[in-house]
Amino acid sequence: xxxxxxxxxxxxxxxxxxxxxxxxxxxxxxxxxxxxxxxxxxxxxxxxxxxxxxxxxxxxxxxxxxxxxxxxxxxxxxxxxxxxxxxxxxxxxxxxxxxxxxxxxxxxxxxxxxxxxxxxxxxxxxxxxxxxxxxxxxxxxxxxxxxxxxxxxxxxxxxxxxxxxxxxxx
Ligand SMILES: [Zn+2]
Numbered sequence: 444x445x446x447x448x449x450x451x452x453x454x455x456x457x458x459x460x461x462x463x464x465x466x467x468x469x470x471x472x473x474x475x476x477x478x479x480x481x482x483x484x485x486x487x488x489x490x491x492x493x494x495x496x497x498x499x500x501x502x503x504x505x506x507x508x509x510x511x512x513x514x515x516x517x518x519x520x521x522x523x524x525x526x527x528x529x530x531x532x533x534x535x536x537x538x539x540x541x542x543x544x545x546x547x548x549x550x551x552x553x554x555x556x557x558x559x560x561x562x563x564x565x566x567x568x569x570x571x572x573x574x575x576x577x578x579x580x581x582x583x584x585x586x587x588x589x590x591x592x593x594x595x596x597x598x599x600x601x602x603x604x605x606x607x608x609x610x611x612x613x
């Protein structure tokens with residue numbers, strides 16, 4: 444009576460695991476057959492049974508986000524077996540610190556230029572470095588965390604060179 448017209452195209456997970464894709468398959472909505480690599484990556488890093496367990500533990504509306512997150516993490520881990528996506532996060536955090544310093548320096552220059560004519564910009568004596576009234580603010584504020592290791596994602600550890608193409612390692 445019920446027509447099973449689409450039953451002959453298993454999801455990427457069931458196809459990979461060579462099993463029958465049953466109607467209630469937990470993987471089926473998130474691992475379409477058109478994206479076989481997505482499941483292959485996730486399975487290699489996390490294992491199919493762990494993913495299945497995780498998906499069953501969370502609410503259905505959270506599952507797509509969870510799968511996308513797992514896929515992202517798995518891909519990053521395959522790309523960088525040591526640091527995974529933490530490497531990418533670390534690089535971005537260092538970039539934020541570098542840009543924050545650049546912004547502070549630019550703001551300081553701006554204050555110096557405008558300060559010659561309009562001396563109404565406030566300087567915060569309590570917050571800043573007294574010996575350096577131009578900058579007025581802490582330049583070496585520690586943003587976020589800094590990893591105690593050198594990530595392979597990062598090719599500019601000190602932040603001194605604004606642009607550095609390729610890897611500068613000899
Ligand atoms: Zn399936």
